[in-house]
Amino acid sequence: MNSLALQHSRTLLIRLSAAILIALVAVFGTVSAASAHDELTSSNPSAGSTMTESPEQIELNFSADLQQLAGAETSVVALSAEDGTKLASVVSTKGKTVTVVPEKKLASGTYKLVYRVVSSDGHPIEESFNFTVKLPVAASATPSESATNAPAPSEPAEQNNEPIQQLGSQISPVIWVIVGIAILGAAIAVLVKFTRQNK
CATH class of the missing domain: 2.60.40.1220 (Immunoglobulin-like)
Structure with missing residues (x-):
């Protein structure tokens, strides 16, 4: 693998890592918000x-x-x-x-x-x-x-x-947790696939 391809691979890895980090922040931030009910x-x-x-x-x-x-x-x-x-x-x-x-x-x-x-x-x-x-x-x-x-x-x-x-139904915060986990799973899958292709 030449230097240009190696640099391109590193750039992609950095972007994927950033996406995973954002997904993790979204997941844990949502869980924290869901548990912080008023009292x-x-x-x-x-x-x-x-x-x-x-x-x-x-x-x-x-x-x-x-x-x-x-x-x-x-x-x-x-x-x-x-x-x-x-x-x-x-x-x-x-x-x-x-x-x-x-x-x-x-x-x-x-x-x-x-x-x-x-x-x-x-x-x-x-x-x-x-x-x-x-x-x-x-x-x-x-x-x-x-x-x-x-x-x-x-x-x-x-x-x-x-x-x-008249209270009506409320959207459960658990839905946002599931969305965050799905984003995290997709990012990890792309990272694994990319790593295998460049071995």
């Missing part, structure tokens, strides 16, 4: 905390702005009492924060908040946590008042189903 950074009340008065609102703060659909609330929240009774609430999302306003004051007891939001990368996040309300004895609501304030179990379901249906 809950804080809440008020916080998980496991005990409050001495009924909260006027519950705030959930996330690590990045949540996705929203025009004309629809994409954050779905279910607030329930210790016995599983669903409590009606109004939910709103602004940037990184989801605000939940119970329609009735909460009596003493343990409550569970289940939330489903759409991460900034399109990945749905569904988690839950508990908190406790422990009112002073004189201010505690009687069992009859608690029963009166509790809405029918079907009401939150009607409130929450519509936003879930």
